[in-house]
Amino acid sequence: MQTHKHSFVEEYDGMVAFGLSREVDEKSLMYYLQKFSDDDLLKALVPRLSDEEINRLFELMSDIMRNHLNDNEYHGLFLKDEHEH
Secondary structure (H helix, E strand, O other), X not given: OOXXXXXXXXXXXXXXXXXXXXXXXXXXXXXXXXXHOOHHHHHHHHHHOOHHHHHHHHHHHHHHHXXXXXXXXXXXXXXXXXXXX
């Protein structure tokens, strides 16, 4: 059984643009992030990243989660850990 899902990018048929409205920005970001996390794209892209780029991406994603998710959300939503913390 799959734990992760990426259905938004498959189902969204709205505008993908930035700067028009907060709602469009949020949906566009979700669309971009799901496309970015595609297995085939990551297999091609990640080996080409510099050490600095890898560290910057990791730090940015970690900081965003640390700033906006509590411990239970981090474990449940990101780690997909079924145990409560």
